[in-house]
Amino acid sequence: MKNAIAHLTPEAIEKAFAGTNFGRTDFEVILAETVLERAAGYNPGHRATSIATRLGLLGDKTGNVTKAGHEWAMKIFYSHHKQSKQPYEQPEQEIFTCERCGRKTSHPEGWHYCGA
Numbered sequence: 082m083k084n085a086i087a088h089l090t091p092e093a094i095e096k097a098f099a100g101t102n103f104g105r106t107d108f109e110v111i112l113a114e115t116v117l118e119r120a121a122g123y124n125p126g127h128r129a130t131s132i133a134t135r136l137g138l139l140g141d142k143t144g145n146v147t148k149a150g151h152e153w154a155m156k157i158f159y160s161h162h163k164q165s166k167q168p169y170e171q172p173e174q175e176i177f178t179c180e181r182c183g184r185k186t187s188h189p190e191g192w193h194y195c196g197a
């Protein structure tokens with residue numbers, strides 16, 4: 082199966098964004114957002130739109146999301162989704178035991194309805 086986004090290497094993306102200032106550098110996410118906004122019927126910013134068009138994510142004439150655009154949005158969505166699903170360490174919960182009523186609580190500051 083032909084990969085419609087094979088040309089979207091990190092180098093190619095960085096080159097496409099060269100000289101721009103979006104105030105952020107997660108260019109691949111900016112591209113995915115541009116595609117999704119376009120798909121949802123919004124008009125993303127002109128600069129982002131023209132970059133996405135140049136990279137083949139949006140149709141040159143129609144402005145519609147291309148096959149590559151859809152694939153790109155999926156790829157970014159799933160790669161970030163996976164990242165966020167990675168197990169992370171839960172902060173150790175401090176259990177507070179009330180000296181007066183003996184209740185245990187993990188609320189901050191040992192907050193509880195005191196039964197004493």
Ligand SMILES: [Zn+2]
Pocket residue numbers: 179180181182183184193194195196197
């Ligand atoms: Zn108590």
